[in-house]
Amino acid sequence: MASTILEMRDITKTFPGVKALSNVKLMVEEGEIHAVVGENGAGKSTLMKVLSGVYPSGTYDGQIIYRGDECHFKGIHDSERKGIVIIHQELALVPMLSIAENIFLGNEHARYGVIDWNANEARTSALLKKVGLKEDPNTLITNIGVGKQQLVEIAKALSKEVKLLILDEPTASLSEKDSQALLDLLLEFKRQGITSILISHKLNEVNRVADKVTIIRDGRTIETLAKKDISEDRIITSMVGRSLDDRYPPREPKIGETVLEVKNWSVYHPIHAERQVIKGINLNARKGEVVGIAGLMGAGRTEFAMSLFGRSYGRRITGEVFLNGKPIDVSSVSKAVEHGIAYVTEDRKTYGLNLIDHIKHNITLANLPGVSRHGVIDDLRELSVANDYRGRTNIRASSVYQMTGNLSGGNQQKVVLSKWLFANPEVLILDEPTRGIDVGAKYEIYTIIARLASEGKAIIVISSEMPELLGITDRIYVMNEGRIVGEMAASDASQEKIMRAIVRGEGKAS
Amino acid sequence: MSTESAPGPQTGVAQDLQQGPRIAVSALVTNLREYGLVLALIAIMVFFQFTTSGTLFKPVNLSNLVQQNSFIIVMALGMLLVIVSGHIDLSVGSVAGFIGALAAMMMVIWPLGPLSNPLVVSIICLIVGGAIGAAQGYWIAYHRIPSFIVTLAGMLIFRGICQALLGGGSSVGPLPVGFKALSSGFIPDLIGPLTLIPPTVNAAGKTIVGSGLTLHLTTIVIGLVAVLAYAYFGLRARRTREKHGYEAEPFSLFVVKTLVISALALFLVYQFATYRGLPIVLMVMGVLIALFVFVTKRMTIGRRIYAMGGNVKAAQLSGIKTERLTLMVFINMGVLSALGGLIIAARLGQAVPAAGLGSELDVIAAVFIGGASAMGGVGQVIGAVVGGFIMGVMNNGMSIMGVNVDWQQVVKGLVLLGAVVFDVYNKNKA
Numbered sequence: 001m002a003s004t005i006l007e008m009r010d011i012t013k014t015f016p017g018v019k020a021l022s023n024v025k026l027m028v029e030e031g032e033i034h035a036v037v038g039e040n041g042a043g044k045s046t047l048m049k050v051l052s053g054v055y056p057s058g059t060y061d062g063q064i065i066y067r068g069d070e071c072h073f074k075g076i077h078d079s080e081r082k083g084i085v086i087i088h089q090e091l092a093l094v095p096m097l098s099i100a101e102n103i104f105l106g107n108e109h110a111r112y113g114v115i116d117w118n119a120n121e122a123r124t125s126a127l128l129k130k131v132g133l134k135e136d137p138n139t140l141i142t143n144i145g146v147g148k149q150q151l152v153e154i155a156k157a158l159s160k161e162v163k164l165l166i167l168d169e170p171t172a173s174l175s176e177k178d179s180q181a182l183l184d185l186l187l188e189f190k191r192q193g194i195t196s197i198l199i200s201h202k203l204n205e206v207n208r209v210a211d212k213v214t215i216i217r218d219g220r221t222i223e224t225l226a227k228k229d230i231s232e233d234r235i236i237t238s239m240v241g242r243s244l245d246d247r248y249p250p251r252e253p254k255i256g257e258t259v260l261e262v263k264n265w266s267v268y269h270p271i272h273a274e275r276q277v278i279k280g281i282n283l284n285a286r287k288g289e290v291v292g293i294a295g296l297m298g299a300g301r302t303e304f305a306m307s308l309f310g311r312s313y314g315r316r317i318t319g320e321v322f323l324n325g326k327p328i329d330v331s332s333v334s335k336a337v338e339h340g341i342a343y344v345t346e347d348r349k350t351y352g353l354n355l356i357d358h359i360k361h362n363i364t365l366a367n368l369p370g371v372s373r374h375g376v377i378d379d380l381r382e383l384s385v386a387n388d389y390r391g392r393t394n395i396r397a398s399s400v401y402q403m404t405g406n407l408s409g410g411n412q413q414k415v416v417l418s419k420w421l422f423a424n425p426e427v428l429i430l431d432e433p434t435r436g437i438d439v440g441a442k443y444e445i446y447t448i449i450a451r452l453a454s455e456g457k458a459i460i461v462i463s464s465e466m467p468e469l470l471g472i473t474d475r476i477y478v479m480n481e482g483r484i485v486g487e488m489a490a491s492d493a494s495q496e497k498i499m500r501a502i503v504r505g506e507g508k509a510s
Numbered sequence: 511m512s513t514e515s516a517p518g519p520q521t522g523v524a525q526d527l528q529q530g531p532r533i534a535v536s537a538l539v540t541n542l543r544e545y546g547l548v549l550a551l552i553a554i555m556v557f558f559q560f561t562t563s564g565t566l567f568k569p570v571n572l573s574n575l576v577q578q579n580s581f582i583i584v585m586a587l588g589m590l591l592v593i594v595s596g597h598i599d600l601s602v603g604s605v606a607g608f609i610g611a612l613a614a615m616m617m618v619i620w621p622l623g624p625l626s627n628p629l630v631v632s633i634i635c636l637i638v639g640g641a642i643g644a645a646q647g648y649w650i651a652y653h654r655i656p657s658f659i660v661t662l663a664g665m666l667i668f669r670g671i672c673q674a675l676l677g678g679g680s681s682v683g684p685l686p687v688g689f690k691a692l693s694s695g696f697i698p699d700l701i702g703p704l705t706l707i708p709p710t711v712n713a714a715g716k717t718i719v720g721s722g723l724t725l726h727l728t729t730i731v732i733g734l735v736a737v738l739a740y741a742y743f744g745l746r747a748r749r750t751r752e753k754h755g756y757e758a759e760p761f762s763l764f765v766v767k768t769l770v771i772s773a774l775a776l777f778l779v780y781q782f783a784t785y786r787g788l789p790i791v792l793m794v795m796g797v798l799i800a801l802f803v804f805v806t807k808r809m810t811i812g813r814r815i816y817a818m819g820g821n822v823k824a825a826q827l828s829g830i831k832t833e834r835l836t837l838m839v840f841i842n843m844g845v846l847s848a849l850g851g852l853i854i855a856a857r858l859g860q861a862v863p864a865a866g867l868g869s870e871l872d873v874i875a876a877v878f879i880g881g882a883s884a885m886g887g888v889g890q891v892i893g894a895v896v897g898g899f900i901m902g903v904m905n906n907g908m909s910i911m912g913v914n915v916d917w918q919q920v921v922k923g924l925v926l927l928g929a930v931v932f933d934v935y936n937k938n939k940a
Contacts, residue, residue, distance in 0.1 A: 312827060334829040343827065351827050354820035356887050365817050366828040368810040375810050380750055419828070 004065075005030040005164060005195050011050055011062035020046045021060070021219045028164070028197060028212075033190055035198045035210035039239055039466065043219040044199045045089075048166050052086040053079040066164075083163030087153045087170060093141045100124040100137035103156045127155040131185060147178030154185065165189065166197045169297075171205060183209050201239075201296060203232045203503055215239055236499050248471035249443065251450040255474065256287030257324070259458040260341070260427045265319030267307040277303050277314060279482040285427060285458040290449060292473035292490070293462045294498045300482040301462045302346050305429050309343035310336040323426065337366060342425035344416050346432040346462070348409075352416040355405035359397055360386035362404050362415050367423040389418035394444055410441025417448060428452060431462045446472050466495045478502060545767065546932075547881065547896045552774065554900060558907030565910050566903070569785030572778065577693050577857055579902030580791045581606065581850040582869060583895055586876040587802045588846035590894040591839045593877050594806075596819040596886025597650060597657035599840070601664030602847040602873055605642055606866035608672040609635050609851030614682040614861030615675055617689060628689035636848050642668070643844020644837060651836035665870065673863045683860025693856035695790040701727040726787035733779030733788075736796075737772045744768055791853055798846075802891045815839060819886030875922065876901050879929040900925070 008026040012019070021043045028034045038044050049055050051064060053073030064071045066082060073079045076086075093102050100120050109119040124137035133151040135144060141152065150170055157165055167186075171179035186196055186209055200206055206213055213230055215222040215238040222238045267278035278300050285291045293301050306313035308321065310333030321330050323339055330336040336343075345351035353362055363386045364371050371382040386400040393414040397407060404415055413433065420428060430449070434442040449472055453459055463469050469476055469490070476493050478486035478501040486501030558566045565571055585602050592599045616622055616631045625631070646664050649655045676682055709722030748764060782788050806812040818825045818832050826832050854865045880897030882889025901922060908918045 309827070310829075332829075332831075333827060334831065337829040345827060350821075351823045354817050354824055354887065356820045356883075357816065361813065361817070365813070365825070365830075368813060372810050377808050377810060377813065379747075379808070383751075 003030050004028070005067055006051075007063075007065040008047070008051065009063040009065065011047065011060060011064075013046055013050055013055065013060040019219060021050070023062075023220065024216065025221045026214055027224070028195060031190060031193050031195055032211040033186055033196045033198055033209050035200060035206040035213045036216060037199075037201055037203070037206060037213060037235060037239060038216035039201070039464070042216045042239075044216055045168060046219075047216065048086055048168060048197070048199065051079070052076055052084060052166065080160050083161055084166070085157035085160055085162045085164070086166040087150075087157060087168065089169045091146075091149050091153055093149055093152060095142040096140060098138045098140055099128070099135060099144075099152050099155075102141055102152060103127060103137075103159050107159070123159065124155070127158050130158060131155045132181070145178075147174045147181070150174065150178070150182060151185075162194060164195045164197065166199070168199045169201075170198070171200070171202060179205065203235055206230070206235070207232065232503065236496055236503075239495075239499070247443065247467075249447045249450050251454065253288060253290070253453065253474050255289045256456070258284050258286050259324060260285045260460075261322040261325075262308065263320045263322070265304065265308065265321075266317070267303060267314035268316040270313065270315050273315065277482050278307060281319070281479075281482075281484055283477060283484065285460055287458055288453050288456050289475065290453050290459045290461060290473045292469035292476040293460065293479055294466060294469050294476055294502075295464070295479035296502060297464060299479045299502075301479050302431055303482075304479070305343055305431055305460070305462060306345075308336075309333060309341060309429065312343075337423055337425070340424070340426035341429070342366070342420035342423055342427070343429045344420055344431060344433060346435065348412050348416050352419075353404045353412060356403065358401045358403055359390065359395065359407075359415055360400040363389050363400075363418045363422055366419050370422065385422060389422055393418050393421070393448055408437075408441075410437035410444070413437055413441070413445060414448075417445070421452070425457065427458045427460070429460045429462070432464065433461060434463070434465070434468060442468075466498055469493075469498075470495065547879075547893060547900075548771065550929075551896050551900050551903070552770075554903050554907070558903060558910075562907055562910040566907055567781060569781045571906070571910070572781050573696075573785060573789055575902055575906045576789050576792045576795075578906065579898065580693075580789075580795050581853040581857075581866075582872050582876060582902065583795055583898035584798060584853065585843075585846050585850040585869070585873045586880075586894045586898045587798055587891060588843035589873045589877045590802070590880070590882060590889050590891055591806075591815055592657075592843050593874075593882045593884070594819045594886060594889045595815050595836060595839050596822065597836070597839070598874065599646075599657065599661045599664075599843050599847075600870050600874075601642075601646065601661040601668060602843065602850065603866040603868060603870040604665045604668035604672065605639060605844065605847040606851030606854055606869065607864070608642075608668040608675070609639055609848040610855035610865045611672045611675045611682065611861045611863075612638065613689075613852055613855055614685060617686055618682055618684075628686055631689075632692075632852055635852055636845050639844040639846075639848020639851070640841045641844070643841040643847070646844070647837040647840025650840060651833040669867070672865070676861060676863050679863055681860045681862040683858075685855060685859050685861075690856050690859050691790060692794075693789075693791050693853050696726075696786040697728060697732075697788050697790055697793060699726050699728045699787055701731065703727060704730075723784060726783040726785075729779060729783040729787040733776060733783075737775055740775075741768050741772060794849075799891065799895055806891050811835070811838075816887055819888075821887070872901055872922075873898075875926045879926055881929075881933055897929075 004027055006026070006028040008024065011021050011024040011026075013021040024043065024047055026034075026036070026047065036044050036047070046055075050060050053075050056074045057072035064073070066084070071079075071082065079086075094105065097105070100117075103124050104120050109116045109123070121137045128135060128137065128151075131151045131154050133148055133155065135148065141149060144152070154165070170182055174182065183205060186198065189196060198206070198210065207230060210230065211227050212224055213235060214224040215235060217239060225234065261284040263282055265278055265281040265283075266276065269275040269277050281304060283291075293304075295301050303313050307317050308330060311317055311331055312333060321328050323341075328335075328339045330339065330341065349355060354365070360382060364382050368377065371378055371385055383400070389395075390397070390400055395407075395411050395414045395418065397411060404412055407415065417433075433445050433449070437445070449459055449461065461469065461473060470493055473490045476488055476490055476498065477484050478488075478498055480502050485504070486498070488497060555566065566575075585606070589599060589602065613631050613635050616634070617626050617628060620626070625634075642664070646657075646660050649660045650657045673679075704725040704727045705722070706725060707723040709724075744764070748761075779788075782792075806816070814825065814830050814835055817828070818830060818835055822832055850869070851866060855861050858865065876898035877889065877894045878884070878897070879900055880890065880893030880895070882894065904922060904925065905918065908921065913921075
């Protein structure tokens with residue numbers, strides 16, 4: 001029997017208000033490819049950050065035993081020194097430096113700080129050969145595609161004499177061909193004795209290369225399957241198998257006429273002009289209805305919503321938008337807002353709030369004409385509006401003069417919601433409205449959504465949490481790789497059905 | 511559904527009560543910066559009043575101080591908006607120099623007939639300034655070229671044109687008396703002078719210059735009206751907030767602040783009144799300051815500029831047309847740079863190639879001393895004005911003391927660094 005290279009025992013990691021991991025166990029044997037699967041937010045990436053020392057020893061409970069020794073990694077440097085290398089989903093390469101410079105960044109062959117370029121290049125060539133990348137070591141990163149960049153990352157890992165390679169969703173942004181090549185490379189590494197941990201939710205990939213699969217759900221290890229037991233059905237059941245308890249407020253939908261209709265919506269990538277991100281989407285939302293858009297990260301949901309909202313994303317946008325049956329122009333954010341469309345972003349800190357200003361100013365920002373006359377703001381009216389919405393959305397703050405940067409995630413989200421409620425939209429698009437906020441605040445957000453629907457607004461909720469979509473929506477679209485790959489009434493839907501639509505759509509799209 | 515149906519409103523209320531005292535403390539902390547700045551200005555004034563043995567506050571010197579520094583403050587108003595919106599403008603000194611040269615050429619050299627009237631020339635110059643701002647703002651707003659680079663180019667370009675226009679190293683003048691009044695003129699005494707002590711008449715039957723005490727009554731009236739308006743509006747704003755249950759600052763603090771600022775203002779007004787009254791350029795400056803305070807505090811466009819500087823992406827996604835707004839900020843800066851240039855030319859009585867040279871640094875320093883953030887989104891008009899006065903009083907005071915110009919720069923640099931360090935330290939503590 002092969003020896004155990006890594007054992008993670010009872011790993012528990014808490015963030016303020018959230019228990020991200022509780023008593024997670026992971027056993028990896030020397031020379032195997034071990035897949036870790038789970039829904040978005042299940043805790044896979046957190047577990048890997050614990051392992052690689054991104055969360056230093058002491059900030060979590062439990063033990064990490066690597067090659068027989070208990071390890072206390074204080075940072076990523078410690079784990080790399082032992083041969084554990086993690087390749088993140090977002091690549092960490094410097095675009096304007098060459099392949100060779102990137103591979104040896106921070107680790108250059110140098111004497112007294114003077115770099116020996118010949119040695120660097122020679123070693124880079126050797127590494128590139130190993131990963132099967134035919135590029136000049138002096139090529140700039142920005143000039144090669146994402147697939148090749150991934151290979152550069154792997155070459156970089158090899159340069160550090162990797163024993164345990166961790167890949168976090170390595171094929172998320174790769175084409176089918178590049179993905180296959182990458183998986184073949186993993187199998188080749190296995191023959192050379194390198195152990196890999198593959199984080200993925202593409203089950204066909206897991207099926208193909210993994211020797212074992214560990215399934216994580218809600219921050220707990222559900223089970224570890226050996227090769228002979230791996231099947232898509234088994235994995236899906238384990239990934240989503242939880243009951244919907246009363247985490248969602250009850251509501252009685254009163255659904256009316258179609259308010260928003262989007263026809264044949266297509267969008268191209270803003271930088272890679274030839275890449276089509278959104279491929280002919282048709283979608284509608286009715287009065288009083290809560291419509292969900294399910295899908296995995298990178299499915300194009302945010303891109304779709306932002307391109308719809310005043311062309312805030314992408315280029316060469318085509319398609320039509322109808323509001324109450326009439327075509328409308330949504331070519332700028334102000335026009336979209338005027339027509340009664342509001343979009344609450346996924347990333348409230350970057351796109352939603354002015355963190356260095358207080359609640360009052362943030363709430364009125366999208367509808368300043370609503371508190372002013374001839375461009376002069378009526379202080380009193382603004383104050384009463386801010387207080388009104390603070391009450392309605394139950395923002396917990398000392399006053400509306402508190403800086404939004406000092407609020408908790410849940411309260412920040414309520415401020416962004418208030419901002420858009422004050423703009424009085426007919427259609428409200430909520431992108432991951434409960435990401436990173438605690439359970440109590442989630443319930444409050446769901447209550448607000450339910451109330452808005454009962455007031456007759458059409459609401460579109462984009463979420464990666466399937467139970468959430470099943471709990472609060474009336475109808476669910478499933479998106480994958482820029483297409484709608486399924487549509488179902490929430491009453492007929494289940495996590496299995498959604499997962500199946502995604503997994504099946506995977507093959508179709510390639 | 512109504513407010514009551516929101517889940518758990520009680521918890522929110524309970525928290526309010528708990529945090530009651532904290533509001534007062536935090537109000538004090540937030541306002542400390544503002545008070546601190548005014549107190550620093552007063553301290554600096556008192557310091558120089560002593561070290562210059564009373565020269566600083568002499569009416570003649572006060573008028574000089576205003577005339578020498580008003581262009582800095584005028585340009586600082588525009589620069590505040592530029593910096594709040596997250597940009598910088600290095601070209602303002604060169605644009606001011608160029609506009610001064612343009613004005614002089616139009617009034618003195620070029621045969622323009624009735625168009626060389628000072629008023630017509632001034633209006634044309636302000637429009638040209640706006641056009642320069644638009645040209646620079648266009649690249650910054652619509653092509654996303656960093657403002658540092660665009661305006662650095664502008665700094666070189668307009669200094670060059672300024673010198674070329676004046677034909678190398680020569681100066682152009684003298685400028686018409688009517689134009690010079692912009693800087694060196696005083697408001698007419700519409701009410702008439704009030705003689706408190708009649709001037710002494712010497713044996714030869716001539717009055718001794720500077721003896722006796724005559725007050726410029728219009729100046730006194732304007733000063734009183736301004737101070738009363740300041741107190742009234744301050745009180746009204748307080749009432750409004752109180753009505754809604756928000757205590758801005760403790761009442762005693764408010765009274766002390768209002769009294770100190772009013773007393774200082776009245777003292778200065780009195781000094782002006784004993785001389786020749788309020789300088790015209792001070793009135794221009796006062797009106798502009800009031801206008802910019804209003805725009806930044808009360809108007810939607812001001813609010814949008816702050817939002818843009820605070821988080822440009824969030825502002826765009828809130829429907830704010832950030833490109834157009836950026837363009838407008840730079841047009842405004844261009845107009846104010848032009849006005850600054852006119853003030854400089856009017857004070858010197860001629861256009862010189864070096865007019866406004868290096869003043870962009872004083873202007874930017876004034877804004878940063880006034881508490882604006884280099885990251886954008888933070889900064890107050892009053893802060894920038896007080897910052898400008900701090901720079902001005904130091905210039906003036908050190909000159910009277912006979913401090914070498916080289917060392918004056920060192921001191922100004924240290925004050926700038928000190929002010930910003932103090933600010934950052936304060937923020938981290940809060």
